[in-house]
Structure formats: structure tokens, C-alpha cells
Amino acid sequence: MERGKGEDKEQVIQDGVAAMAHCYKGFNPTAYLQYNYTPPRADFSRADSIVPWKLGCLHRAFTEGDVGGEMLVDVGSGPTLYQVLSGCEVFGRVVLTDFLDVNRRELRRWLGEEEGSFDWTPYLQHVCKLEGRSPSAWQEKAARLRSVVTEILPIDVHQPSPLPPGTLPSPGADCLVSSFCLESVSPDLASFTRALGHLSALLKTGGHLLLIGALGESYYMGGPGVRIPVVPLDEAQVCSSLRSSGYTLLHLSTYTLPPDMRVGVDDVTGIFFVKARKM
Numbered sequence: 001m002e003r004g005k006g007e008d009k010e011q012v013i014q015d016g017v018a019a020m021a022h023c024y025k026g027f028n029p030t031a032y033l034q035y036n037y038t039p040p041r042a043d044f045s046r047a048d049s050i051v052p053w054k055l056g057c058l059h060r061a062f063t064e065g066d067v068g069g070e071m072l073v074d075v076g077s078g079p080t081l082y083q084v085l086s087g088c089e090v091f092g093r094v095v096l097t098d099f100l101d102v103n104r105r106e107l108r109r110w111l112g113e114e115e116g117s118f119d120w121t122p123y124l125q126h127v128c129k130l131e132g133r134s135p136s137a138w139q140e141k142a143a144r145l146r147s148v149v150t151e152i153l154p155i156d157v158h159q160p161s162p163l164p165p166g167t168l169p170s171p172g173a174d175c176l177v178s179s180f181c182l183e184s185v186s187p188d189l190a191s192f193t194r195a196l197g198h199l200s201a202l203l204k205t206g207g208h209l210l211l212i213g214a215l216g217e218s219y220y221m222g223g224p225g226v227r228i229p230v231v232p233l234d235e236a237q238v239c240s241s242l243r244s245s246g247y248t249l250l251h252l253s254t255y256t257l258p259p260d261m262r263v264g265v266d267d268v269t270g271i272f273f274v275k276a277r278k279m
């Protein structure tokens with residue numbers, strides 16, 4: 001029997017998603033952290049370093065007074081925690097999520113204070129300074145973060161329901177944050193936009209989305225010899241995808257990588273920070 005055009009389209013979508021999942025089989029959290037979350041990309045002595053810029057955007061977004069509630073969900077956490085260091089002071093319940101068990105295990109290592117976990121101390125100290133606290137309050141912040149992270153769950157943004165059933169209260173989360181995930185897991189722009197729509201289903205009406213992503217990136221190294229394709233985005237495409245997924249854009253800022261931040265682990269040219277609201 002002849003397959004309908006809709007079935008063929010759906011099959012193409014599923015094939016693209018499956019191919020992306022296959023790319024992630026070799027993802028290496030330790031290498032990824034080394035590539036992106038150590039100097040020069042995480043150099044707290046440089047005003048033009050990438051991580052201080054990201055932490056500043058997140059601090060402002062979480063503390064300017066309009067974001068609040070009980071539950072924050074971080075979509076596609078990877079092995080990183082920096083994206084919730086400001087939000088953990090605002091929300092009583094923080095849910096971390098990732099597609100890969102290796103990343104969920106890396107997060108549990110730090111949260112469980114296990115030997116050999118990644119050292120987030122400089123990040124904690126920097127965010128304490130942004131909050132007008134002494135950097136020595138970093139241990140209090142670490143304890144706060146450990147106290148509010150209630151779950152570390154599997155997620156697949158290509159599913160209409162990306163999280164396990166029953167994870168969220170019925171209205172949805174009060175706020176979502178997602179950093180460098182959607183463009184790195186979507187085979188094409190249409191898939192990126194669909195994933196944004198799936199995230200909307202996790203968020204209550206009136207809730208906020210804080211989205212950090214790469215501009216102009218076509219690949220990145222997820223480990224030695226692990227080259228992962230990325231949807232190259234520009235600002236206009238990001239704004240259009242947000243609009244067509246039912247978000248109202250509240251703020252967009254961008255960062256252009258200085259030459260010495262281009263260290264060969266990807267071809268990213270810039271970074272966007274979006275604050276949006278589900279209306």
C-alpha cells in the first residue's frame with residue numbers, strides 16, 4: 001500500500017532525530033567540560049571571556065524581578081551546572097535533565113560531593129560576587145544548590161512530551177532554562193523550532209524561558225574524534241522560531257567570540273541570550 005506524504009515526512013523527521021541520537025553515543029563529559037568550561041572560555045580574570053558573559057546574563061534575568069515561582073527546569077543540562085547558579089536562589093525546586101546517562105551521572109557526582117567531580121568553585125564565587133556577596137559565600141551557594149536540586153531526569157526535546165509523565169505539576173514549570181542544547185541536538189531548523197514548541201508544553205502560561213545558544217555553529221567536538229553537527233542559527237531565525245512556538249521575546253543579547261576564544265572545538269562565531277515568555 002502506498003505511504004501517504006505525511007507518513008513519509010514523519011519518517012524523515014524520525015530518521016533525522018535518530019541520526020542525531022547516534023551522534024551522541026561518543027559524547028565525553030570530561031572532555032566537553034575541558035573544551036568549554038576552563039580558560040580561555042572560562043577565564044574570570046577577563047571581562048571578554050564567554051562564561052562571565054553568560055553568568056552575567058543569567059544573573060540579570062533571574063534577579064530583575066519578573067521571574068519567580070516554585071519550579072525551575074533546566075533542559076539539556078549536559079554535565080554543567082553554571083546555568084542554574086543564579087536560579088537556585090529564586091526557586092525552591094530545580095530539576096536538571098539530560099538525554100545521556102553519562103551526563104546525569106556527572107551531575108550526580110558533583111551534587112553528591114564525590115571525588116574527582118568538576119570543580120565549579122570559581123563559578124560559584126563569581127556568581128556570589130554578582131549577587132553582592134563575598135566570594136567566600138560560595139560554600140553557602142553550593143549548599144543551596146544541592147538543597148534545591150530535587151531530580152536529575154532523562155529528557156528528549158524531540159518528543160511532544162520531553163519529560164517522563166508526572167514530572168511536572170499540571171500548569172507546568174514556572175521557568176525553563178536551556179543552554180546550548182536545542183541547536184546541537186536538532187537535525188535542521190524545522191526540528192529546532194519543533195523542539196522549542198515541545199518545551200513550551202513544559203512551561204506554564206506566563207512562565208519564562210531563558211535560552212542560551214550558539215550562533216553560526218555547524219559542528220562541535222563532543223569528545224576526542226566525536227564531531228557533532230549543529231544547526232547554524234542567526235538572530236533572525238532564533239526570533240522567528242520563538243515567535244512561531246508561542247513565545248514573546250522580552251530580551252535578546254549577543255556575544256561575538258574574540259579570536260582567541262575560537263579554540264578549535266567548534267566553529268561557533270557568537271552566542272545569543274534570550275529571555276522570553278509563554279503567553
Ligand SMILES: Nc1ncnc2c1ncn2[C@@H]1O[C@@H](CSCCNC[C@@H]2Cc3ccc([N+](=O)[O-])cc3CN2)[C@@H](O)[C@H]1O
Nearest residue numbers: 036041050076078099100155156157180181184185220266
Ligand atoms: N534529544 C535530546 N533532547 C535533550 N537533550 C539532548 C538530546 N540529545 C542530546 N542531548 C543533550 O544535549 C547536549 C547539550 S551539550 C550541547 C553542546 N552544544 C554545543 C557546544 C556548547 C558550547 C559551550 C560553550 C561555548 N563557548 O563559546 O563558550 C560554545 C559552545 C558551542 N558548542 C548533551 O548534553 C546531550 O546529552
